[in-house]
Amino acid sequence: MVANWVSFNVIDTERQDWARGWTALKRFTEREGHARVPYGHKEPPGPYPLGQWVAEQRRAYRAGQMTGPRARRLEKLGMVWSLADERFQENLEAARAYYEQHWTLCAPRSAVALDRPVGQWVSNLRRPGALDGHPEWKAALEEIDPDWNPAWPADWQRHYAALRELVRDEDQADVLPGVTVHGMDVGQFVQRNRQHTVWTGLMDEQRERLEQLGITPLPPEQQTPAKARKAASGAFERGIAALAQYKARTGSVGPISRTHTEVLPDGTEVKLGVWIMNQKGRRAKLTPDKLQQLAALGLNWAAE
Structure with missing residues (x-):
């Protein structure tokens, strides 16, 4: 008798x-498309205090007091056991x-x-302790980008x-100053990091990454700005010669693959595709004479 009374x-x-409560949550999810119920929400008719439920x-669930079948029924409705985990996944x-x-x-922030x-x-x-207790969050970020939290500046x-x-x-990264990607001057980035004083101040891991792209520190004779400008000027003349040679052979100047290399009569190799990309990226800094040379060879963007 006692057992029957307790059961009933x-x-x-x-x-x-x-x-x-489950029925009210089902109505809510069918209407709203999710199971994130605000704590103070009351579901009609009634109204039923669904948020509190x-x-x-x-x-x-956190206390281990919920049966498996109930948990599964709630999960089928999209139940989120941890709001922090849900927000993390959305931001991820x-x-x-x-x-x-x-x-x-x-x-950038x-x-x-x-x-x-x-x-x-x-x-x-990235703040110290921000991921304490959440190793799965750290693993998820590293899966996207192993260098998401580098030991060097994010910039x-x-x-x-x-x-x-x-x-x-x-x-190799043969990119001249003025070439930008997403508004960043990556050519200037290369030139700056090749300087001896900057190179020696980099961490070993940074230098390894640059070396994998073929970037090495400048030799002492190229450290001075005057000599660097002279080298850049010579590079432009070689590029013009390579472009003229390519046009004479093919009858056009594009599109030229970024990986194409043109060999000049003296054996000098010019990465023509990269060189053209560099010139286009730094168009605003080119002199009228250089723009005229490019336009004369058929690069329409130089004449705009």
Whole structure:
């Protein structure tokens, strides 16, 4: 008799109350498309205190007081047991979208992707202790970008990632100042890091990354700005000669593959595709005489 009384007045009532909450959550998810119920929300008709009921289910789940069948029924409705995990996954999708466009998660703090402040979010996660207790978050970020939290400045990593993508199919990063990617002057980045005083101040891992792109420190005789300008001038003349030779042989000047190398009569190799890209990137800094030479060979953008 006692068992029957308990079953009827306690257990069955509890089951009915749980079923009532599940039904209200089902109505909510069908209407709203998610199961993120605000704590103060009351679901009509009634109104039923659905927000409080959902919070109680989360508490029971964390305490190990919820049966497997109930947990699975709630999960089928899209139940999120941890709101922090849900927010992380939503921001992670935005971070992934940013990486696909910029090849790095070292985004500036103002960066936005999928309408989310991904730059500030990743910056916050770099703070000491931000990932304590969440090794799975750290693993998820590293899966997208192993260098998401480098030991060197994030700005350096942004420039390096842009340079790496720019010269992906090249033997070395032969990029002149003025070539920009996403508004960053990667040519200037190369020139600056090749300077002896800067190179020696880099971490070993930074130098290794640059060397993998074929970037090495300048020899002592090329450290002075005057000699560097002279070398750049000679590079332009060699590029013009290579472009003229290519046009004479093929009858046109494009499109030229970024990987194409033209060999001059004296044996000098000119990466013509990269050279043209460099000139176009620094068009605003070219002298009228140089622009005229480029336009005369058929590069229409030089005459615009």
